[in-house]
Amino acid sequence: MRFLDEVHPLTKTNKLSSGYINRAMEILKQQHPEIGGLYCCTMGGSLTFPQANGPQWMQIVHDGSDHWVLVAKGFSQPNYVLVYDSMAGSNWRSKHILSCMSSLLKTPKKEMTYVIKTCQWQGNGFDCGVFVIAFATSLANGQDPALLLYDPHELRNHLDNCITSGELSPFPSTLCRVKRTRKELVVSESVFCHCRRTAYMLPSREWKMIECEQFMEWFHTMCIDNFPVNENDPWLCKVCKS
Incomplete structure (x- = not known):
């Protein structure tokens, strides 16, 4: 798991650690204090995210293996939790991420309903952290990442400059003019207990x-x-x- 607190220098191929992800979310929180969530991502390792406050919230979540995903609520489809995953397939169902989502949402209902967004796929095995920061920055600035086509050759340079300057600006992108072949998936997951979590459990x-x-x-x-x-x-x- 990429749970390291230091912000390591960005190279052409390294995977982003939790230190880099946390620094990006810290900057977003400073620039957009009205957006809830954006908690320290290492809380997800023990499934201890608190309920996110406010009409809009977002959180970058680790899947417990080696991948980062953005979850958000209150944006383009305010009734659902939105999942932006740069590697999402048609059978997407990460039990670890779903548990984290349910903690952040804490719905009083029997089910949590979420949407797998048709966002851009990464073209390699190491850019998931870069893409989720780009997705989060777009959402925070009123753009829907599912409608954008990001320039993969410019993402890392842009992110490096943003972290150095302490200000996250929208990443190089254009409107996606070609309809993506994948369709959005609307899925429901049962939640339980006072905590309103999914049935996924840690081994204790x-x-x-x-x-x-x-x-x-x-x-x-x-x-x-x-x-x-x-x-x-x-x-x-x-x-x-x-």
Whole structure:
């Protein structure tokens, strides 16, 4: 996982570490304080993102393997969480990113609905971090990244100049005049518990879940204070017990 705090020099082919991603989000937050989210990206490693505040928010999220993705809400389709992934395929479903999204959204509904946007694909295996910063900068400046065609040969030079100057400006791009063959996908994912997270769990007891027999809802050990010693015993949540 690329969770390193230092901002390493940008080369032609290096993958962006968390230090570089965090610095970019810090600059965006300074320039656009009205936009929520933009938390330290390393929170995603432990799935501990807080709920994002405000009508518009965005967050660059690591997938737990070796890839960066931008998630956002309140922009071109305000009713959905938008997913901008420069490597998204037709069967996109990253359990780790979906869990992070659900924490940021914390919807009171039974499902979280999101849209896989048809943004530009990267042409190599190392530019995902550069693309997500370009996507985030476009969104923050009122542009929809799905409608833009970025110049891959200029992205790194532009990013390097922005980080050096401490100001992120829109990346070199033109309007995409050719309709992309991929279609936007609208997908729903069930969420549970008081925390309104997806069913994805980290391998520890705190993440184990138990179902309330009456309410028919699942809860995490860490989110309740009356988890039974024997998790196979019948159990009622506090609301149903009172």
